[in-house]
Amino acid sequence: MALTRAEREQFLAEPHVAALAVDAAEGRAPLTVPIWYQYAPGGHLWIMTGRDSRKGAAIARAGRFSMMADRLEPTIRYVSVEGPVVATLPATREQLVEISSRYLPADKVDGYVDFAWKEHGAQVVIHMRPERWLSSDLGNL
Numbered sequence: 509m510a511l512t513r514a515e516r517e518q519f520l521a522e523p524h525v526a527a528l529a530v531d532a533a534e535g536r537a538p539l540t541v542p543i544w545y546q547y548a549p550g551g552h553l554w555i556m557t558g559r560d561s562r563k564g565a566a567i568a569r570a571g572r573f574s575m576m577a578d579r580l581e582p583t584i585r586y587v588s589v590e591g592p593v594v595a596t597l598p599a600t601r602e603q604l605v606e607i608s609s610r611y612l613p614a615d616k617v618d619g620y621v622d623f624a625w626k627e628h629g630a631q632v633v634i635h636m637r638p639e640r641w642l643s644s645d646l647g648n649l
Contacts (some may be wrong), residue, residue, distance in 0.1 A: 511643040516587045517549035519643070523610045524577035528555065530563060531570040539566050543577060544611050552635040553589065556599050556607055559630040567593060567634055575636075584646040591639035599631035 511519065525542050532539040541563055547553040553575065557564045567573050571593055578586035605627060608617050 509645055511585070511645060513641075514549070515645075516641055516643040517547075518546045520553070521549055521575060521585050521587060522577075524579065526575045526577040527562065528572040528573055528575045530566045532566055533569075539563055543558055543575070543583065545572060545577075545609050546610060553591075553601075553634050554635045555604060556631050556633050558628060559598075559632050564596075564632060564634070567571070567619050568596065572628045573634075573636060579609075581648075583648050586642075586644060587640040589636075589638045589640070591637045593634055594637045595633075595635040597633050597635075601625055603633055604631070624649065 523544075526545050527540055528543045528545075529540045537560065543555055543557075543563075545553055545555050555575075557567075572591060574590035575591070576586060576588040577588060578584075601621065604621050605617065608620050608624070612620055612640045
C-alpha cells in the first residue's frame with residue numbers, strides 16, 4: 509500500500525541511512541552510495557558531502573538527485589524521493605553536529621565531529637526540494 513503524504517514525510521524524517529543515486533556521466537550507471545541525511549516534514553532534504561567529492565560533482569552536474577530510505581521491521585516500508593538541488597552552501601560545524609547527532613549515540617557525537625571536521629576536508633550542504641515521491645508499506649510479509 510502506498511503511504512499517505514503524512515506517513516511518507518514522517519518516515520523520511522526518521523534517521524534511516526539512505527541510498528543516494530545521481531547520474532554519474534554518459535555511458536555510466538547512476539552513482540549510488542549510502543548517505544546520512546536530514547529532513548523535516550514539509551521542508552527541504554539536505555545532505556553533507558565533501559566539496560570535491562565524486563557525488564558532489566555529479567549532483568552539481570545533474571542539478572538533482574534521488575534518495576531512497578527503507579526498513580524491514582516492524583513492516584517492510586520504503587520512501588523514495590527525487591528533486592532538484594535548490595542550494596549548495598559551505599557546511600558549518602553546527603550542521604555536522606546536527607546530522608551526526610541524528611545517527612550516532614550521544615556519547616560518540618563529539619569525538620566523531622572533532623575527527624570529521626579535521627580530517628574530511630571542506631564540506632558542503634546540498635539542499636534538495638522533494639518533487640516526486642514513491643512509497644509503500646508491504647506489511648510484514
